Amino acid sequence: MKVLVAARALEVFEALQRIEDVEYEEALFTGQIYSAIPSCQLIIIDYEDLVEHPYDVRMIRELLAESNVRTYSSEEFLLDPGKCIREAEIRPGSMTRLPEKYTVGFVSYSGGTGKTTLALDTALHFARQTDKHRQASLPVMLIEFTYGDSALASILGLEMPHLYDMATKTDVDPIRFNGVTLIPMDYDNCKLLSIDLIRNYLKRQMANHVLTIVDSYWPHGLIAAVKEDVDRWFVVGTPRLDAIVNARKLKEELGSEAGVVLNMMDSITDNLALAGMERALDLARLDQVDRFEGKLGRQILAHIYGPAWQEFEKRAGKFKWPWRRSGRTGKDD
Numbered sequence: 069m070k071v072l073v074a075a076r077a078l079e080v081f082e083a084l085q086r087i088e089d090v091e092y093e094e095a096l097f098t099g100q101i102y103s104a105i106p107s108c109q110l111i112i113i114d115y116e117d118l119v120e121h122p123y124d125v126r127m128i129r130e131l132l133a134e135s136n137v138r139t140y141s142s143e144e145f146l147l148d149p150g151k152c153i154r155e156a157e158i159r160p161g162s163m164t165r166l167p168e169k170y171t172v173g174f175v176s177y178s179g180g181t182g183k184t185t186l187a188l189d190t191a192l193h194f195a196r197q198t199d200k201h202r203q204a205s206l207p208v209m210l211i212e213f214t215y216g217d218s219a220l221a222s223i224l225g226l227e228m229p230h231l232y233d234m235a236t237k238t239d240v241d242p243i244r245f246n247g248v249t250l251i252p253m254d255y256d257n258c259k260l261l262s263i264d265l266i267r268n269y270l271k272r273q274m275a276n277h278v279l280t281i282v283d284s285y286w287p288h289g290l291i292a293a294v295k296e297d298v299d300r301w302f303v304v305g306t307p308r309l310d311a312i313v314n315a316r317k318l319k320e321e322l323g324s325e326a327g328v329v330l331n332m333m334d335s336i337t338d339n340l341a342l343a344g345m346e347r348a349l350d351l352a353r354l355d356q357v358d359r360f361e362g363k364l365g366r367q368i369l370a371h372i373y374g375p376a377w378q379e380f381e382k383r384a385g386k387f388k389w390p391w392r393r394s395g396r397t398g399k400d401d
């Protein structure tokens with residue numbers, strides 16, 4: 069039995085030392101707790117003791133409420149430690165690791181290269197796959213930086229709050245669409261706000277999400293609000309000569325954290341134009357990408373998380389929580 073102690077009370081450690089066959093680990097940072105969730109059967113947690121890095125306490129509270137790992141406060145645990153241990157669910161082996169916190173941006177000088185398509189497909193696929201594991205998807209967010217009207221709202225055909233209202237009014241929250249938190253931009257309003265205000269709002273949102281995806285025109289007047297938080301830039305190009313030249317230029321500008329994704333590759337692509345061009349990923353031109361079934365997103369996620377993501381997907385369909393909604397098959401794409 070593995071127990072995680074996310075509390076400062078020394079009595080908890082003393083009690084655990086007196087119980088046989090219990091392994092325990094201490095974690096006060098929210099990020100440590102997140103990482104430990106898959107391998108623990110019991111968590112003793114005093115929320116007021118936590119250090120909010122990099123997630124906020126609300127997110128951890130929600131994850132734990134959905135995960136069915138037994139949780140007790142130190143006070144509850146100390147009432148009868150032996151009983152708490154006995155009551156903790158016996159979980160079937162340890163699960164794969166959860167994906168790490170990450171922020172990725174899709175950008176390009178050229179229009180129409182597929183930034184929004186890739187951003188949405190990646191976000192929706194992440195939500196679907198993590199949902200198979202946990203039956204409550206890990207939080208993923210899509211932030212749009214656009215000029216003019218929101219492409220996100222028009223592609224999805226959804227009425228939803230836009231960034232200006234969310235950042236300036238405390239009672240306006242983003243919507244969740246199929247497990248993805250959406251932050252569409254109304255540029256004409258947002259340009260009236262200070263970058264700091266937008267940055268502070270988006271940082272608070274990022275602290276509630278495991279994966280944050282940015283879809284941005286480049287250059288964009290407000291991108292400084294998230295620039296320092298982006299771990300990896302995907303410069304999206306297509307095999308058109310001008311798009312290739314632009315992608316190369318932008319990759320150089322963004323430096324070592326940037327990689328080129330060549331999208332909409334097909335068999336007649338002029339290989340000469342691509343000769344010697346270093347890129348992170350090639351993505352084929354596919355039919356019906358607007359269904360967002362994850363064929364593109366899967367490849368992006370495998371690139372971000374490496375073989376761990378493939379392993380995660382492979383297990384996602386098979387892994388069943390034995391004590392929840394047993395009728396569920398896990399097939400949703």
Ligand SMILES: Nc1ncnc2c1ncn2[C@@H]1O[C@H](COP(=O)(O)OP(=O)(O)OP(=O)(O)O)[C@@H](O)[C@H]1O
Nearest residue numbers: 178179180181182183184185186332352353354357
């Ligand atoms: N891999 C793909 N295969 C087929 N069609 C694609 C692919 N990727 C994108 N598309 C299509 O290309 C068009 C442009 O895509 P998208 O709107 O995502 O580009 P964008 O870079 O966001 O454009 P903008 O610069 O206007 O924001 C859309 O019709 C989209 O469905």
Ligand SMILES: [Mg+2]
Nearest residue numbers: 183184185219
């Ligand atoms: Mg777009």
